[in-house]
Amino acid sequence: MARRTIGIVLNGVTGRMGYRQHLVRSLLALREQGGLPLADGDRLYPELVLVGRSEAKLREIADRHGLTDWTTDLAAALARPDVDIYFDAQVTAQREKALRLAIDAGKHVYTEKPTAEDLAGAVDLARLADTAGIKHGVVQDKLFLPGMLKLKRLVDGGFFGRILSIRGEFGYWVFEGDWQTAQRPSWNYRSQDGGGIVVDMFPHWHYVLEQIFGEVKAVTARIATHLPARWDESGTAYDATADDAAYGIFELAGGVIAQINSSWAVRVYRDELVEFQVDGTEGSAVAGLRNCRIQHRAATPKPVWNPDLPATEDFRSQWQVVPDNAEFDNGFKAQWELFLRHVVEDTPYTWDLWAGARGVQLAELGLRSAREGRRVEIPELS
Template sequence: MTRKTVRIAMNGVTGRMGYRQHLVRSILALREQGGLDLGDGTVLWPEPVLVGRREHALKTLAERHGIEHFSTDLDAVLADDSVDIYFDAQVTSARGEALRKAIAAGKHLYTEKPTATGLDGALELARLANAAGIRHGVVQDKLFLPGLLKLKRLIDGGFFGRILSVRGEFGYWVFEGDWQDAQRPSWNYRSEDGGGIVVDMFPHWEYVLHELFGRVKSVQALTATHIPQRWDENGKPYDATADDAAYGIFELEGGAIAQINSSWAVRVNRDELVEFQVDGTEGSAVAGLRDCRVQHRSATPKPVWNPDIPATEVFRDQWQEVPDNGEFDNGFKAQWELFLKHVYADAPTTGTCRPAPAASSSPNWA
């Protein structure tokens, strides 16, 4: 076996997502398993270079995990020829400038979504990356959720027949921050800082719908700012200028219609924080983060509408659990493996690292 060291500049790893999912559960997890075997006698050994604005925070992370290199100077890191890949998990408003610098430096790109908050910015980055001849992709972690992997198995097996519709419900109550601390950072609720639930969640819905059910042909969405005032991390009130809920209808190639509600102002009355119900001519399924339940045409009950008597059926009991039939790795790690194989073994990326559009539901990166 030949071990090849791959140096990866990781910008934004002091944030929750960048640290937990990308650094610890992906890159460091790959190191713990001995690297990534490419199958040709080569093992990739990822070596993270931590990048950020706060030197103390970077030093703390580096010491905690035995990481040798960190820097607050992005330009210097990008000028280092030993760094092969640039990864970005910064706040949305800071991402575009950093990605343009990385493209100019000739680094392969892997980035959190969205690449930009509008169509023009996303297409500019795509064209620059293509012109530079670099490998590039956007995180699409939802495709690797156990519940959606089970749903994909059903689709591939022809369980649904002709798919008619997809209904998605996502969200939970994010506290305003006055009498209980908010679970999300305050910038998420300021449009001037790149916040908003459309910018955050519609990129996910685009690739989930595209990869599982068909390309999105058209989008209609009503957005709202239901909570107009929130309190920041210092307990100070601020005006929420970004949308905290969006109610979307998506027309898909093939004729299916998807409806997805996204909200940070909804209290959860479902089994998981996100659920998708898929109805087809031969059967239906409800998939969440981990679980998936089905009801086949042959086992569909015959409900009768009668508001004059109480319901005697427990409708949830009429569905069957889809078994795991395998082990599911962390989705972020699985996609990191696919991207690294794409860069260093020329592996295909269809359905895995297909670059995603901006939140405006624009065309995919070409």
């Protein structure tokens, strides 16, 4: 058994997602376990180059984790022959340009979503990557979470019979930033900086729906900016110009209807921050990020509508918990492992820049639907 190294440039590690999920819980976790086991018995060990705009923040993160390789010069990092992969977790407005530089440098690319600010840019990136002959992937983390894996298991096992509908609820109250600090960066609420819940969340809903249930054929959406005033990281008031809530209806292949509400202006009264209810002819399920509960046709009770009497049934107790039946690793780490194997061993990998482009397409057409007040069909990308 030999130790093989692979050089990875990580751009955007000073941000919440890039630091917590991709650096600490994915790549550093892989290093701590001695590397990624490969099919030939070798172990693949990530050698990391941290990239960002702030020298002070990069130095502090590197010192905290015993890392020594960091720079604010992306071009210099991409020019290094010992670098194989470029990863991007920057703000959306900076992503496309950096990905183009990495593709031009001949590096394999792996990136957060959305991959670009518009569909034209996202498609162009996918074409450039294909032409360059590099491997490319897009983070689609929710597919690898325990609740979604259990839901996929139910679909693949035929539990639902014919699926009729999907109802999704996502969101939480993001504080305005005046009397309590906001949990998300202020740029998320400025459309001029690439913010908005549609461009953030519709790409997620696209891959969840497409990969688990079927192709998304049409979208009808309404959006809102429920909180027009917010306060930034320095305590300065600003106008929130981006949408902070979206209400979408997605038509899937086979006649399945999905309704998903997304909001940063909603208080949580459910078990998890996102939940999907799936109803089919043979059974139903409610899945969150970790848990999943089911009710089969044969065990479905017969509720009777009677508003004159108080409800006495404990409806939640009538559902059965789906067992784990496996140990689930961090979803971001699980996808990193698949992408690394794709690069090194050429294993199959479907979550590429084309998948990312389809997510951007859904967001763009969702915004058009809201703007024009109509249903919009989704053409196939060529």
